[in-house]
Amino acid sequence: MIALENICKSYVMGDHTVNALQGISLTIRQGEFVSLIGASGSGKSTLLHVIGLLDRPDSGTLTINGRDISALSDDEISQLRSENIGFVFQQFHLLKRFTALENVELPLIYAKGDRHAAAPLTLLERVGLGHRYHHKPNELSGGQQQRVAIARALIRKPSIVLADEPTGNLDSQSGEEIMKLLRELHGEGFTVILVTHEPDIAANADRVIRIHDGKVVEDTRKPGTMRHAPPAIDTAVPDAQKSELPWHMWRLNLRQAIRGLLGNKLRTALSALGVIIGVAAVIVMLALGDGAQASVKQQLSRLGSNRVTIRPAPQKVAGVKSARGAVTRLTLASALSVEGKIPNVTGVTAGVSGRGIQVVYGNKNTNTNIYGVLPGNEQVYSETPQYGRYLTMTECYERSRVAVLGTTVVKDLFGMENPIGKDIIINKVPFKVIGVLPSKGSNGPWDDDDKIMIPLQTAMYRVLGRQYVEQIDVSAATDGDIDQVMGDLLKLSRTWPRIPNTIGDSYQVSDYRQFVDAMKGMTNTMSTLLASVAAISLIVGGIGIMNIMLVSVTERTREIGLRKAIGARARDIQTQFLIESVVLCVTGGIAGIAFGWAIILIISCSQGWMLTPSVMAVAISTGFSGLVGICFGYWPALQASRLDPIEALRYE
Numbered sequence: 287m288i289a290l291e292n293i294c295k296s297y298v299m300g301d302h303t304v305n306a307l308q309g310i311s312l313t314i315r316q317g318e319f320v321s322l323i324g325a326s327g328s329g330k331s332t333l334l335h336v337i338g339l340l341d342r343p344d345s346g347t348l349t350i351n352g353r354d355i356s357a358l359s360d361d362e363i364s365q366l367r368s369e370n371i372g373f374v375f376q377q378f379h380l381l382k383r384f385t386a387l388e389n390v391e392l393p394l395i396y397a398k399g400d401r402h403a404a405a406p407l408t409l410l411e412r413v414g415l416g417h418r419y420h421h422k423p424n425e426l427s428g429g430q431q432q433r434v435a436i437a438r439a440l441i442r443k444p445s446i447v448l449a450d451e452p453t454g455n456l457d458s459q460s461g462e463e464i465m466k467l468l469r470e471l472h473g474e475g476f477t478v479i480l481v482t483h484e485p486d487i488a489a490n491a492d493r494v495i496r497i498h499d500g501k502v503v504e505d506t507r508k509p510g511t512m513r514h515a516p517p518a519i520d521t522a523v524p525d526a527q528k529s530e531l532p533w534h535m536w537r538l539n540l541r542q543a544i545r546g547l548l549g550n551k552l553r554t555a556l557s558a559l560g561v562i563i564g565v566a567a568v569i570v571m572l573a574l575g576d577g578a579q580a581s582v583k584q585q586l587s588r589l590g591s592n593r594v595t596i597r598p599a600p601q602k603v604a605g606v607k608s609a610r611g612a613v614t615r616l617t618l619a620s621a622l623s624v625e626g627k628i629p630n631v632t633g634v635t636a637g638v639s640g641r642g643i644q645v646v647y648g649n650k651n652t653n654t655n656i657y658g659v660l661p662g663n664e665q666v667y668s669e670t671p672q673y674g675r676y677l678t679m680t681e682c683y684e685r686s687r688v689a690v691l692g693t694t695v696v697k698d699l700f701g702m703e704n705p706i707g708k709d710i711i712i713n714k715v716p717f718k719v720i721g722v723l724p725s726k727g728s729n730g731p732w733d734d735d736d737k738i739m740i741p742l743q744t745a746m747y748r749v750l751g752r753q754y755v756e757q758i759d760v761s762a763a764t765d766g767d768i769d770q771v772m773g774d775l776l777k778l779s780r781t782w783p784r785i786p787n788t789i790g791d792s793y794q795v796s797d798y799r800q801f802v803d804a805m806k807g808m809t810n811t812m813s814t815l816l817a818s819v820a821a822i823s824l825i826v827g828g829i830g831i832m833n834i835m836l837v838s839v840t841e842r843t844r845e846i847g848l849r850k851a852i853g854a855r856a857r858d859i860q861t862q863f864l865i866e867s868v869v870l871c872v873t874g875g876i877a878g879i880a881f882g883w884a885i886i887l888i889i890s891c892s893q894g895w896m897l898t899p900s901v902m903a904v905a906i907s908t909g910f911s912g913l914v915g916i917c918f919g920y921w922p923a924l925q926a927s928r929l930d931p932i933e934a935l936r937y938e
Contacts, residue, residue, distance in 0.1 A: 368853025429460025560827025565878025658745020847934025867919020
């Protein structure tokens with residue numbers, strides 16, 4: 287039984303207050319067919335909305351089967367409405383992107399508890415549209431659309447059917463068919479409440495209640511029309527209503543979200559464009575940062591891993607201090623003493639060099655840099671040959687005429703010919719090529735591949751005519767050993783022959799950690815800057831999505847009202863819009879990943895850079911795009927969930 291006692295409802299329109307309902311009291315029994323009739327603005331639709339739990343009265347009491355509705359929360363009212371009330375609207379309120387069958391199934395998305403539902407296709411067959419189940423609303427006539435709406439109202443087997451001007455937008459024949467269907471429902475025991483302003487339509491009901499200026503002015507009942515009442519309305523709220531969304535709800539909401547996005551493909555594509563650009567920017571920027579770090583590592587490898595260098599200290603000559611040591615007393619013996627006296631050393635080399643030395647092979651010649659080194663140079667400078675082998679200590683002692691070439695020299699003298707085993711002339715002295723160094727590229731204005739390595743003793747006594755070596759380089763085992771190695775080297779150097787005119791120690795010991803740290807810091811700063819710029823672009827894309835979602839909420843206001851009318855709770859609406867936002871962002875993220883990969887390939891091919899998007903960049907981009915969807919989709923989703931169902935249904 288539905289009982290209304292002293293129900294009042296008013297609306298504020300501008301500066302005026304409209305009293306839609308003024309102290310209405312009436313009782314509607316189970317199984318009745320009631321018609322609410324009155325002129326436009328009389329309050330009959332407002333009364334129907336109050337009975338249908340779409341609107342709350344300002345004052346008064348509404349009870350259903352003895353339970354006071356005012357004591358229920360919004361979610362409990364949504365549950366009660368979903369299980370017990372079916373709506374038939376004048377405007378049909380069918381979702382245009384759904385088929386007739388999908389529109390009928392719509393209330394099942396929000397079905398809670400263990401109650402049974404009717405078969406959607408069976409309901410369509412009952413209203414005469416079983417053969418049109420796959421048609422969309424724009425492919426159906428007005429009468430057919432209203433039949434679909436009636437089938438949708440019956441899908442949850444409600445106790446009450448509320449029809450608001452169900453024939454208002456139909457021709458007379460279609461209107462008669464709809465009224466016939468409503469009379470059949472009444473005959474089956476449904477409680478039918480009909481709103482109309484046409485007396486001949488109202489005459490189909492067993493009870494006619496006339497409303498005028500928000501008051502009941504007439505309540506007449508046809509004699510002998512009472513029938514046995516069907517089971518009472520169940521106002522209990524199932525436990526499932528209070529539980530979290532089950533997995534099938536997430537699946538259904540995901541399908542709804544995808545259908546919603548596909549309903550406006552152009553807007554969806556434009557919305558996703560911001561995320562696509564943002565994600566692509568993140569991937570490209572991180573790849574550039576990784577490429578820069580790789581380049582720095584390559585440049586650092588040219589310096590040698592954990593290298594420590596010993597050079598002569600600056601001297602005063604004629605009272606003027608030289609920029610660096612002009613006189614040296616370092617010898618091969620000095621270098622060899624390091625290996626035996628200092629622990630935690632992985633390689634030792636000593637060197638002399640000559641620049642612009644002419645080298646000849648056949649009818650080709652070039653000027654290059656000659657370096658006399660020890661075999662330890664291979665470990666200190668990470669110069670393991672890519673072809674052939676490196677120098678040996680025996681070749682140094684024997685002053686052998688063997689050479690290891692840089693790739694630039696190989697290109698200038700041999701072209702595509704294999705240089706291993708060939709003879710070249712260095713400063714008029716013949717040498718045999720035994721190896722080719724790995725390419726290290728350019729170092730500022732210097733080409734690190736334009737060089738030839740020969741045994742130290744050979745360079746000193748057969749090519750360059752030197753008595754002392756220019757410097758000694760040592761490779762520490764680990765970064766943590768560098769300080770200890772430097773201290774030991776400084777102590778050892780004080781036992782070597784002193785250099786004239788030096789101030790303090792004759793030899794300086796230095797490492798390259800400051801330079802390495804500076805380059806790493808610069809690279810990290812650049813990578814952070816690039817990532818920040820990319821993140822900002824992704825956030826801008828997220829803001830664009832938020833704006834589009836807010837527009838979508840406005841455009842779909844009536845749809846939101848319909849969903850709430852058929853049982854959707856606030857969190858159901860919020861979840862749906864959040865899922866739409868996340869789907870949009872993640873889809874855009876996936877497209878952005880593909881776009882970013884394409885840009886990286888183009889840059890790599892056109893510029894010759896070795897850029898590779900990292901798995902971390904892809905993971906961060908995907909995760910961040912989903913986070914953007916949640917963050918920037920929350921506000922539109924919240925706005926949608928807060929819409930009043932009746933105001934949303936009235937939205938134009």
